[in-house]
Amino acid sequence: MTYNLDFSSNACNIPVTGMDVAISAETFDPHSPLTGGIANPNRNSLCGKTLQITHPTTGAQVMATIVDRKASGSPEAIDVSQSVFAALGVDSALGHCEVTWAEPSYP
Known part of the structure; x- marks a missing residue:
């Protein structure tokens, strides 16, 4: 898990919650529908789902x-907001720590 300073401009184009995560392109990209033959991350079916x-x-x-x-x-690998680091009791100044995470149920 790596600390990400700013999710305000994000692939999902959705408002941030404060408890935010970025997932790998390998996991994310297959769930982006094609619009005019180009993958559209704003309509990715994983956007807005949660990870534990x-x-x-x-x-x-x-x-x-x-x-x-x-x-x-x-x-x-995941990138997370400072609030996620804090909720896990990790100092975001470390920038990185090992975690486990559970994927959402993909449609």
Whole structure:
């Protein structure tokens, strides 16, 4: 999990909640419908769904809303808002920590 400073301009083009997450392009992109032959991330079926994120050491859990697409990193990598770091009891100044997360049920 990596800290993302700003989700205000996001692939989903939806308002941020404060508890926000970006998922990997590998996971996100297959759910973007084609508009004029081009993938449209604004209409991605994962936008607005939630992930349950767990800190493996403390067991702290938080729900975060998918608002963005993470362009690089492994399929398991996520970027989250400062509020998610805080809810998990992690100092966002660290910039990164290991977590587990559960995917939403994809339609």
